[in-house]
Amino acid sequence: MKDRLDMLYRQIDSLIIEHKFTEAKETLSTMEPADIGEMLVDAPPSRRVLIFRILQKDLAIDVFEYMEGPEREELLDSFTEREAAEIIEEMSDDDRTALLDELPAKTVKKLMQHLSPEERKIANRLLNYPPDSAGRIMTAEYIGLKASMTAMEALQHIRREARSKETIYTCFVMDSERKLKGVVNLEDIILAQAETPVSDIMDDDPVFVATVTDQEKLAQIISRYDLHVLPVVDKEGRLVGIVTFDDVLDILEEEATEDFERMAGIQPVDDGYLETGLLSLVKKRLPWLVICILAQAISASVLRRYSLTIESVVALTFFIPLLIGTGGNTGTQSATLIIRGMTLGDISVKDLGFIFFRESMAAILLGVPLGVLAIGRAYMLGTGPEVAVVVALALVSVIMIGNLSGVLLPFIARAVKIDPAVMSGPFITTVVDVMGLLVYFEIARLVLRVG
Numbered sequence: 001m002k003d004r005l006d007m008l009y010r011q012i013d014s015l016i017i018e019h020k021f022t023e024a025k026e027t028l029s030t031m032e033p034a035d036i037g038e039m040l041v042d043a044p045p046s047r048r049v050l051i052f053r054i055l056q057k058d059l060a061i062d063v064f065e066y067m068e069g070p071e072r073e074e075l076l077d078s079f080t081e082r083e084a085a086e087i088i089e090e091m092s093d094d095d096r097t098a099l100l101d102e103l104p105a106k107t108v109k110k111l112m113q114h115l116s117p118e119e120r121k122i123a124n125r126l127l128n129y130p131p132d133s134a135g136r137i138m139t140a141e142y143i144g145l146k147a148s149m150t151a152m153e154a155l156q157h158i159r160r161e162a163r164s165k166e167t168i169y170t171c172f173v174m175d176s177e178r179k180l181k182g183v184v185n186l187e188d189i190i191l192a193q194a195e196t197p198v199s200d201i202m203d204d205d206p207v208f209v210a211t212v213t214d215q216e217k218l219a220q221i222i223s224r225y226d227l228h229v230l231p232v233v234d235k236e237g238r239l240v241g242i243v244t245f246d247d248v249l250d251i252l253e254e255e256a257t258e259d260f261e262r263m264a265g266i267q268p269v270d271d272g273y274l275e276t277g278l279l280s281l282v283k284k285r286l287p288w289l290v291i292c293i294l295a296q297a298i299s300a301s302v303l304r305r306y307s308l309t310i311e312s313v314v315a316l317t318f319f320i321p322l323l324i325g326t327g328g329n330t331g332t333q334s335a336t337l338i339i340r341g342m343t344l345g346d347i348s349v350k351d352l353g354f355i356f357f358r359e360s361m362a363a364i365l366l367g368v369p370l371g372v373l374a375i376g377r378a379y380m381l382g383t384g385p386e387v388a389v390v391v392a393l394a395l396v397s398v399i400m401i402g403n404l405s406g407v408l409l410p411f412i413a414r415a416v417k418i419d420p421a422v423m424s425g426p427f428i429t430t431v432v433d434v435m436g437l438l439v440y441f442e443i444a445r446l447v448l449r450v451g
Helices: 002-017 021-029 033-042 045-053 057-066 069-077 081-090 093-102 105-114 117-127 151-164 186-191 215-225 245-263 278-305 307-312 314-344 349-380 385-415 426-448
Strands: 144-146 170-174 180-185 229-233 239-244
Touching (some): 033 045, 081 093, 180 186, 180 229, 215 229, 307 314
Antiparallel strands (some): 229 239
């Protein structure tokens, strides 16, 4: 794909150098907007502007919607305010809202002044919804029908409105006060008899969300019910917009990326790796590393507390990396499974007791074979049977601690309104390290009767 785009770019670039703009325009018209957008991102700024300006207007709008990051803002800066407003005017409501969110407030204010009164009203309404809510990403470009319409009247209405709407395959039935009454598929309208009332073929119990519904919850609903489009209503039950599945794909990608970064102990990065400055990357990564260093001071205190035990049986130190590494890994594994279940809506607080039992059994089943391996390792190092028993018992205990910590910490995070993903990675590893060392040396003290 990358090689094909590079070849097309070289072809278009050579046409532009030869001033064959018509041929370049025709070549671009045969390409997909997403491919042109990717090509423009990689192009030099001056060439990016020139290529964009020779695009057909409708294609230019689609390409602009697909572009992201600083390249899109640089392109916007190359236009006059009126040119920029014309592009933004034609963008879909949800994409326009996402763009305005990224721009400085002063720029947004200027652009809004050039929008038509109707589009300005829609933009202001969407921008006033809470961040990460359904209202922020919905679009008002839907087909609205009246329950009293016949199938023929509905088809005629769809034909008139189709070109300016996000989707026509699912239509929404409202009453005179615009309250959502049902949904009906275009296929059912086409197949119905001409005089059949829309109310007879619609689903009068549609799935919907409120404008303040969190985007992650919205994505779960669309995935659960396998929907292509989801209606959004205000607090009075009036239909104000729709969210389509392509918007949800963006949400899922964004949420998955954020969770991945948080689980690695990184504050979410807004732009791509190469687009993010070095100092910004350092700032994103430094806080958790500082916290881990401070937390490891507790581990040092634990080792100091059991210094007599360590001096009496130096062989105990051979297995510290094994124990803390295994405990941290099992804790991260457990937390990852729990966080995924929470994200998908498969796990809730009422399942906590069963999950604790399940993870306890898993810890035993994991601990027994790993404990046998630890005993073998202890004999290979010639530490004697007592130390081998201590290591095996400690390993099973550490795995149990890791599993249960991986379950409990995400639930605690959600209870205090923190992203559960924060409780994975470095944080849970540090917690399990400290608790694992305490358990290890206590078992050693009791079994070996030292310290």
